[in-house]
Amino acid sequence: MKSYSLVFFIMFAALSRGAAALAQPPHFRALAFYSTAEEPDHVQFAEGALKFFAAAAAKDNFSFDSTTDWSKLTDAGLRDYQLVIWLNASPTNPAQRRAFEQYMEAGGAWMGFHAAGYNDKDTGWPWFVDFLGGAIFYNNSWPPLPAKLVVDAPTHPVTRNLPQAFESPANEWYGWKPNPRLNKAVQVLLTLDPSNYPLGLKDVLTEGDIPVVWTNTKYRMVYMNMGHGDKIF
Secondary structure, eight states: OOTTHHHHHHHHHHHOOSSOOTTSOOSOEEEEEOOSSSOHHHHHHHHHHHHHHHHHHHHHTOEEEEESOGGGOSHHHHTTOSEEEESSOOOOSHHHHHHHHHHHHTTOEEEEEGGGGOOOTTTOOHHHHHHTTSOOEEEEOBSOEEEEEEESOTTSTTTTTSOSEEEEEEEOOEEESSOGGGSTTEEEEEEEOGGGOSBOSSBOBOSSOOEEEEEETTSEEEEEOOOSSSOOO
């Protein structure tokens, strides 16, 4: 399975409405937000993601727009989109946060990568912590390294075309506390295999159950910890 397959199946399973046909309207419209003011590895990931999603949109008949202007994260700015993607950041403006909350509560869909899900004591957005299933960033591995991942939910639309275990490209892996798996609304889709430990050289993950892809079933959302550097796709 090629390394980009996981991302493709998430997009396809969540929102595709049938076989692509050039004469038909797009199956859905997606809007990706990202920032160029992040650490270079996160910007590199966003650049790779833009190319990937643009190519996928052309091939599979969905509309893909992208912007670095987070002021477009408003009720009006999201109205025509069925999927919002955060590639490497999240909003800090209270009005933008409220618009996203309303969008998701009304049935919108979201896919977030890596730093888009980062939160700590200074983030100041309790709703988003609950949205992630209660998961708060706890620790990380460094430098970016590949890791063996295990599929937790082989019949889920996101993962049903993946092998039971596979090696993901190099990434900085996040640990979470509390574990999102403890939340009854969360379905974990992929987990770091314990055989990876110790994972890292400077910052080391030594043990534990560390989910890397999951969905909070109260919403139409998927969070993926992958998203650091230019190797992901």
